[in-house]
Amino acid sequence: xxxxxxxxxxxxxxxxxxxxxxxxxxxxxxxxxxxxxxxxxxxxxxxxxxxxxxxxxxxxxxxxxxxxxxxxxxxxxxxxxxxxxxxxxxxxxxxxxxxxxxxxxxxxxxxxxxxxxxxxxxxxxxxxxxxxxxxxxxxxxxxxxxxxxxxxxxxxxxxxxxxxxxxxxxxxxxxxxxxxxxxxxxxxxxxxxxxxxxxxxxxxxxxxxxxxxxxxxxxxxxxxxxxxxxxxxxxxxxxxxxxxxxxxxxxxxxxxxxxxxxxxxxxxxxxxxxxxxxxxxxxxxxxxxxxxxxxxxxxxxx
Numbered sequence: 001x002x003x004x005x006x007x008x009x010x011x012x013x014x015x016x017x018x019x020x021x022x023x024x025x026x027x028x029x030x031x032x033x034x035x036x037x038x039x040x041x042x043x044x045x046x047x048x049x050x051x052x053x054x055x056x057x058x059x060x061x062x063x064x065x066x067x068x069x070x071x072x073x074x075x076x077x078x079x080x081x082x083x084x085x086x087x088x089x090x091x092x093x094x095x096x097x098x099x100x101x102x103x104x105x106x107x108x109x110x111x112x113x114x115x116x117x118x119x120x121x122x123x124x125x126x127x128x129x130x131x132x133x134x135x136x137x138x139x140x141x142x143x144x145x146x147x148x149x150x151x152x153x154x155x156x157x158x159x160x161x162x163x164x165x166x167x168x169x170x171x172x173x174x175x176x177x178x179x180x181x182x183x184x185x186x187x188x189x190x191x192x193x194x195x196x197x198x199x200x201x202x203x204x205x206x207x208x209x210x211x212x213x214x215x216x217x218x219x220x221x222x223x224x225x226x227x228x229x230x231x232x233x234x235x236x237x238x239x240x241x242x243x244x245x246x247x248x249x250x251x252x253x254x255x256x257x258x259x260x261x262x263x264x265x266x267x268x269x270x271x272x273x274x275x276x277x278x279x280x281x282x283x284x285x286x287x288x289x290x291x292x293x294x295x296x297x298x299x300x301x302x
Contacts, residue, residue: 003049005041005135006124011056013133016092021076021105021207022193026051027097028133038134042084042101051078051103051135052121055110060129067122071114078103081186104186105207185211188231197235198281199243199256209233210240214290219297229286238271247272249299250291254283259299 007026009017020026033039045051056073082102091097109115116122124136188211189195195209196202212234217225224230234240242248247262255277262272295301 003044003046003137004052004121005045005049005137006052006054006121006128007133007135008057008060008125008129009053009055009133010129014055016094016097017053017055017074017076019092021108022205023091024081024102024104024191024193024206025091025100026053026078026103027091027100028135029095029097030099032132032134033099035131035134038131039099041135041137042099044137045080045101045135046083047080049080050106051080051101052076052117052125053078054117054125054128057125057129060126062126064126065119065123067126068119069116070122071116072125073114074110075107075115075117076105076109077107078105108207184226184228184231188228189233195233196281197237197239198232198283199234199239199248199278200237200275201278201281202235202237204235204237208236210236212240212243214287215293216244216298219293224290227286229284230290232280232282232287239275242272242275243294244298246294246298246300248275249295249301250280250283251295252288252292254280256280257301259301261299 028038028042033042053076054072055075057067058070060067080101080103084099084101086098087100088096088098117125120138124138127136128134189206189209193206194203195206197204197209210233211231213220213225214230214232215224220230234243239248242262245261246259247268248256249259251257256275256279258269258272258276262269292302
């Protein structure tokens with residue numbers, strides 16, 4: 001059975017969180033793991049288990065269950081790639097944190113409206129916050145829920161008064177974990193801390209670049225989902241979304257083109273036009289069948 005460990009990262013440790021994610025590492029002081037069951041919990045984590053880092057939550061000095069329904073400003077879900085090991089190589093500026101695990105980041109979610117997890121997961125994070133960030137085990141899969149206000153589209157007219165609305169003002173959506181994603185990312189990009197977006201050419205920290213499917217995962221066969229040729233590095237600066245929704249596509253020569261879909265607004269058209277005529281970096285012949293599918297079924301070309 002897959003283990004899931006929860007670690008709370010307080011607000012002052014934001015820099016340590018960023019450094020750890022860039023290096024694919026998380027670490028603890030030995031004294032932290034020497035308390036209670038903390039070391040046993042971390043030692044139980046093996047490759048394929050999950051490490052959930054919760055950041056910027058409320059006051060943890062509350063009764064058990066007091067975090068149920070509370071929100072976090074950021075949640076990072078990592079898959080363990082190397083179990084607990086000792087190292088003193090400098091990583092973080094303020095301390096060695098020599099007790100370490102290595103991980104691949106599967107999800108990094110930080111919407112402005114906040115995030116909540118299930119009651120058991122939130123309680124594990126509350127306990128971790130009260131144990132100086134020690135890991136707390138909680139069996140089962142983690143579900144990340146973003147709460148967004150349910151409002152009608154913006155329309156011209158009066159901006160005074162109120163709207164008529166029945167039911168809850170919050171709607172929840174669940175981000176589902178793709179079990180093969182970390183392995184695909186590791187096989188395609190290795191342990192690189194910086195990646196080049198195949199679409200715009202920007203060199204960015206790896207956490208800002210997705211292992212994006214060319215042929216949509218939902219349409220791909222089991223074999224196609226696992227083919228490295230079906231993966232490109234696409235950045236979160238906009239390239240991943242533009243390609244995903246067919247506003248841009250790749251022609252048979254390996255050149256980026258803007259599709260008619262990009263004409264929804266003038267600004268969207270301008271963004272797509274800036275990428276048009278760029279060659280896709282790292283293109284291989286094995287990728288063309290996937291780009292061909294994307295042209296026909298997503299960008300509606302050919």
